[in-house]
Amino acid sequence: MEPSQSQSRPQRQPETSAAPSGIVILDFGGQYTQLIARRVREQDVFSEILPFRASWAEIAARRPAGIILSGGPSSVYDADAPRCAPEVFAGHVPVLGICYGLQLMVLSLGGKVKNADHREYGAARVRRLAPSPLLDAMGDEATVWMSHGDEALELPPGFQVIARSGHGGDGAIAAIAAPGRKLFAVQFHPEVRHTPNGSALLGSFLFAICGLRAEWTPRAFVERQLAQIRETVGANGHAICALSGGVDSTVAATLVHRAIGDRLTCVFVNNGVLRRNEFSQVQTRLRVALGLKLVAVDASQQFLAALAGVTDPEQKRKIIGRLFIEVFEAEADRLAAGRAKAEYLVQGTLYPDVIESVSVHGPSATIKSHHNVGGLPAAMRLKLIEPLRDLFKDEVRRVGADLGVPAELIQRQPFPGPGLAVRILGEVTAERVALLQAADAIALEEIRRAGLYEQLWQSFMVLLPVRTVGVMGDQRTYGHACVLRAVNSEDGMTADWARLPAELLAAISTRIVNEVPGLNRVVYDITSKPPGTIEWE
């Protein structure tokens, strides 16, 4: 999604309750930082990622019960090595350093770190050398995941080595503790699945050391959000929401609707590149199953006219993004004329979109411009309500379930804003949309029948601007080729192509070639991300 709209975003309100309530994770640029946040939240404890350079005032405003220092690619001896506020180590709250976090803790407090000449990478055994509540769940010896260059050599005063690597416990320092100073650190990565007891170790830090309780549940989240939305919008305010029928906007809208009822108007736009029957199906589901006040706008002709002759992927995305804003604005104006003038715009922004903009190296380079109504608030002077901006996708699904959103809506695979336009290579025409819709519907039907739809991150068809020779009956055919794409992923940032059963691939291919005139070849995409992306454009 578009990080460039952050200027119109409200700053996250710090928790106002007096009791410490969660974990602050300081991000030193490690590839696993988001995973740390997830592993903490999986134990029903709230966690928030802040950039390493956050001031102590910013950290303390969150009233964390503990702080975790992430790993990172730097060496503590680099000239521009990232450092955190010194107060972090002052004993205000317990701190757990992970990998780079351990090395930084050691160096900051007067110890020594060895500038290693080789990296230790992969599974390793570690042996406990002294009792510590941090390691209670790990037993005397455990397998862990290591990924580091530097290592601790001499510990600062008050610290003790509690684990070393190697069967005999004679290897590198793997875990240290200074309980009197509330400081703990591990050289390995408890947040990755390759450290089998890693979640348990994090749990020991959260519950035994920080004294937290497992209170970050979907129900508690919903209740807090309802109160916050009612307070923000007030007794008479109105809000508007662009609904796509996808999980995020549906759950966001349901939450706001629960808070302010029909003072929320949802707008669903047919951009001409939706999947087969989607425009009518989504309307029925949202109105009937969820009782949302929904305005459906069929602008498909307008979109297809604007896309005529366009083959460049970025241009397609920009055209759809711009037109979407125009259509949505016109609808908002129409509603305002009828007295329901909205001051608020509801968006289903998720946590990964928010943290991207505070990462150590700044927002990552734009590979594809994701429109996601990013330009709306600025253009319309609307204030944003983003009730899901603290959540990961799987948490949104849990919240949706708690709100009573039907499972078929919650389990929907992600679908890009520019829809089938980025799955039709070459020009987007009404005929080519219909061709792809037909093939896509068959693929999804077969994948559902095989019981695999919910396990896959995404599965869909792509239409190529390529014709190939075939034979059907006694006839030579010269039809279009299409691609089946199915991937597994945790968050869409990386993905692996799904090893679908051969019988399923055969069923999809046979049905498409037999049932969709004009298509005579189906190929399967076996590219992972990276180096590929999930969508073809």
Ligand code: XMP
């Ligand atoms: P890529 O193709 O970049 O996609 O690997 C990663 C995830 O993002 C989705 N995607 C989009 N979602 N608007 C969206 O809302 C977009 O413009 C867009 N482009 C890609 C894609 O479906 C996948 O889940």
